[in-house]
Amino acid sequence: xxxxxxxxxxxxxxxxxxxxxxxxxxxxxxxxxxxxxxxxxxxxxxxxxxxxxxxxxxxxxxxxxxxxxxxxxxxxxxxxxxxxxxxxxxxxxxxxxxxxxxxxxxxxxxx
Amino acid sequence: xxxxxxxxxxxxxxxxxxxxxxxxxxxxxxxxxxxxxxxxxxxxxxxxxxxxxxxxxxxxxxxxxxxxxxxxxxxxxxxxxxxxxxxxxxxxxxxxxxxxxxxxxxxxxxxxxxx
Numbered sequence: 424x425x426x427x428x429x430x431x432x433x434x435x436x437x438x439x440x441x442x443x444x445x446x447x448x449x450x451x452x453x454x455x456x457x458x459x460x461x462x463x464x465x466x467x468x469x470x471x472x473x474x475x476x477x478x479x480x481x482x483x484x485x486x487x488x489x490x491x492x493x494x495x496x497x498x499x500x501x502x503x504x505x506x507x508x509x510x511x512x513x514x515x516x517x518x519x520x521x522x523x524x525x526x527x528x529x530x531x532x533x534x
Numbered sequence: 535x536x537x538x539x540x541x542x543x544x545x546x547x548x549x550x551x552x553x554x555x556x557x558x559x560x561x562x563x564x565x566x567x568x569x570x571x572x573x574x575x576x577x578x579x580x581x582x583x584x585x586x587x588x589x590x591x592x593x594x595x596x597x598x599x600x601x602x603x604x605x606x607x608x609x610x611x612x613x614x615x616x617x618x619x620x621x622x623x624x625x626x627x628x629x630x631x632x633x634x635x636x637x638x639x640x641x642x643x644x645x646x647x648x649x
Contacts, residue, residue, distance in 0.1 A: 431575065455636070466540070466627050466640035467578070511577065513638075521568070522638060526577035 426450050429512055429525030438534050442499040446512035446525045449493065453514040456488050457522065458497045461509045470510075471497065502532045536562050538630050540641025548649055549620060555613045555644045557628030564630035567611040568638070569603060572625045584611045618648045 429446045436442055444458075455474055459467035471486040473479045479486045485498040495514070499506055509529050513522040537560040545553050557567055565586045570578040582592045582603050590603035600622075602614040611630075615622055627643040 429577075457637075459640075464625075464643070464645065466538075466629075466642045469536075469637060469639060472637055517636075521580065521583060524577045529575075 426523050427512065427514065427525045430528055431526055433529040433531050435531040435533065436502055438502060438504060438532055440502050440532070442502050442506070442530060442532075444497040444499075444510050444512075444528050444530070446495050446514075447493055448495075448514060448523075450514075450516070450523075451490075451493070452516040453523075454517060455515045455520075455522075456486070456495050457513040458484075458486055459511045459513060459524075461511060461527065463508075467511055499530075502530075504532050504534055506530060507532050536630075536632055536637070536639040538628065538639045538641040540628050540644060542644060543642060544645045544647075546647045546649065547618065550617055551648070553615045553618055553646060555615075555626055555628070555646075557611045557613070557630065557641050559609045559630040559632075559639070562630070562632045562634070562639075563608040564611075565608060565633050566631040567605060568629045568631070569601070569611075569613050570627045570629065572627055572643070578627065615646065618646070620648045622646065623648045 427448045458471040461467040476490045483500045487496040509527040511527040512525040515522040539558045567584045569581045581596045582590045584590045584605040592598045605611040629638045629640040
């Protein structure tokens with residue numbers, strides 16, 4: 424079993440839909456959780472960064488961490504075609520540790 | 535936001551050539567930088583961790599004599615692919631860790647094609 428599991432998709436939704444992206448993990452030492460967005464032929468861009476359990480909201484994006492279930496989510500409200508990209512989750516045991524990445528979920532938002 | 539500049543973005547060269555890729559953190563200091571390789575539809579594969587002023591730490595299976603890493607300053611790390619062969623063709627991405635909060639920021643990658 425990989426340390427971080429993420430469904431590669433693709434996930435196809437209509438414009439305006441609420442998108443839910445998820446990752447599960449096995450290492451209970453993970454404390455820091457990140458979501459990155461990667462457009463084709465570009466490097467990943469940090470979207471959300473959370474510590475421990477709970478929710479964090481930034482505009483249309485909400486990151487949710489449930490450490491008891493070892494499950495993290497990224498919600499995108501009012502999705503737009505420009506949100507079409509690959510979303511990678513990443514997590515680490517501490518700020519000085521090297522993050523472990525999921526393989527990414529490809530999201531397609533069609534007009 | 536934090537910006538990492540990676541150059542060049544695209545390289546096409548003949549087999550046997552050595553290729554140098556630069557990674558710069560533009561508005562923050564990065565004592566640690568990372569080099570990744572990414573295959574199509576796959577996640578990032580960490581190749582090595584580069585610490586300013588010291589030798590890089592390579593992941594298992596990555597040849598340190600093949601992939602030379604230098605991190606001479608707090609804002610610059612370089613990866614040199616020596617005597618590149620077609621199997622080295624890939625998308626190479628660097629990232630820099632912001633020393634103030636530990637967040638990791640990525641460059642836009644270098645697409646390397648060896649003919």
